[in-house]
Amino acid sequence: MLCSENSYGSQLPLCLSFLSPLPGECVDPLVSGLYASSFLASSRYNFLYSANFAKLYGSSGWSPSPRDRQPWLQVDLGRKYRLVAIATQGTFNSYDWVTKYTLLYGDRPDSWTPYIMKGGNSTMPGNWNYYQVKRNVFHYAFTAKHIRLLPLAWNTENGGKIGVRLELFGCSYDSYVLQYNGDDSVVYMYPGDRSRTLQDHIAINFKTLEQDGLLLHSEGVQGDLFTLELKKGRLYLHISLGSSTVHKVDGRTTLTAGNILDDQHWHYVTIKRYGRQVNFTVDSQTVTAICNGEFTHLDLDKQVHGALHNMPHLPTTPNFRGCLENVFINGINIIDMAQREEPEIRIPRKMHYACRDILLKPMTFAGPNNYLQVPGFFRRPRMFVKFKFRSWDYTGLLMFTRFADDLGALELGLSEGQVNVTIFQPNKKKLQFAAGYRLNDGYWHTVDLAARDNLLTLTIDEEEGSPLKITNPFTIRTGDRYFFGGCPKTNNTIRKCETKLNHFHGCMQQIYIDNEQLDIDIILQRQWGRYAELLLGTCGITDRCTPNPCEHEGRCIQSWDDFICICENTGYKGEVCHMSVYKESCEAYRLDGKYWSGNYTIDPDLSGPLKPFEVWCKMKSYKAWTVIMHDRVSGTKVTGSSIDQPFIGEVNYWNASWDSVTALANTSMYCEQWIDYSCYKSRLLNTPNLLVTGLVATMRVTITGVERSGRSRSVAALSTKPALTPSFSATVMLTTDSGKIGII
């Protein structure tokens, strides 16, 4: 156990009140009581439409200036809250209302996380008149001190404009935070040095920029194990309730959830276990499993959070770097205990009980016409461009710049998951080279380009050993502007942006031009560069393929706003590989006009989870037989079996699991299983009640089947096939859960 059963019992209410308040409990209105100074906006229409009028049921509403190209409304809640819902209205007695919007949230007003709806969309439905309240309940609760509403579409009929009144619902939230710098650890010693639990309830919030890191590890002398680690941006939970080398039990079970969690946003993890049943939740995704092995108690000695410690089964994952918040282990608030320096907690050195945010200020290219245009130094003989991007796009424009003195242009584009660099020169064939591999995998990648006359180097992901070097003849004189993510819709100047590539969708950050980093704050204040359909200060990339929406292990491929399923070789078709390619039985093939006998692939539960398998179809004019072969066709010699030690022969069907055979039996009108039983030198006595000297033979065959009419019935089939003389008919028991034939 992670803490003693007693302390679990006594502290359970605290634990639960944090994790899952009962419905109806966490719905306090949070905006109505705020002062005017808590409201902020990018602009206002006039003082009658100031941000502080944006309270639900208020006498006016907020409207931005009509010249504001990227309006937003922001609310400072004063402290951190757990948020469960938002309600919006248009401006009182007007034609001003917002029909679609995006909600950003965060701990501070310069680092945002977009709220993502079910299905991966960040566009939330708004209002359809000024007075009715549109309430959106969040499909997972999150925590925030600040929220920002970005209107995306609004009513334009009858002179309508943007108009917002809003309310947020939630409850107060105590935040206990610990910062890990990569060489920190917190060790919790169980009271009495041991812990034994039948059930556990664990909660951890984390925020990191790293793809890998150990969040929690605990193990016991009996081989019990509990590990939570981040690997390649996914969370893995390894749990073992006990392994035994004597009984060859490997109790280890691994669950995985989430993806691209290295995004410096808070992620909310809960683990609930009762016996072997485990529920593992990361944000809105829950994975459920039954632990391997036969044990039900978790027996642990001590637990480590975040970092290196001498324990035999500690994984090789790097130490966690980032922030942990509200670590609750069966009601015990670990961070609070650490802060109060309780004796059960061991900390090797002083730690910080605050999360120092690393502000990388990413930007999201989120629209069909998105672009960022920034100036550069003009007519320099050397060019340096460096940036990071993350995307699911197969193709898209990363960067375009036109050289001075009509010397041509340079384009960096994503193409088939590679970065293509193209140099256009007047009256010359264009030069094109590719670098990198599978860069559209959703992770951050670094592109570093340096060029001078006749030499260009392109380094992907800072792998210094393998830069792409181009030494063709060309001349570099830097242009005065750089375009990222796409070309502007209206650019009719001479030095315009020209590309055949699509607009890029994804995130970029740490953009350097001529070794100088772009300052997003200056761009935001519209003092530098131009942009459209860009979200500054947040990376709103979502993973639509986690959890996999494709059924039957279909492969999911995504773009910025959609996913497709590749159903090839799965035996299924359709949008999410739901529909079976194959028929459910031989009879279904016969009714479809397949009158010849042969090998057919069937899928008895059709779109259900059971895999299709190959069978022999014996087609008759009036019906079809589905024949499944098995591995006990040849005889097995059995001597010396008794009632106490019966011989058990297992029947394994070819290609098909017992579940598949059961499903086939359920769709069949009639099933039979032939068993030959031959007794050498035995007296043939076909009377069931009579004991035969030396041998008792009782075999029953029972296969439960469902008739086509839907009625359930049992079918008993007796084999009367003659074999070695003397032979007799017998009955065999086939049980649906084991597929074993017992012969006594």
Ligand SMILES: [Ca+2]
């Ligand atoms: Ca155990």
Ligand SMILES: [Ca+2]
């Ligand atoms: Ca199936």
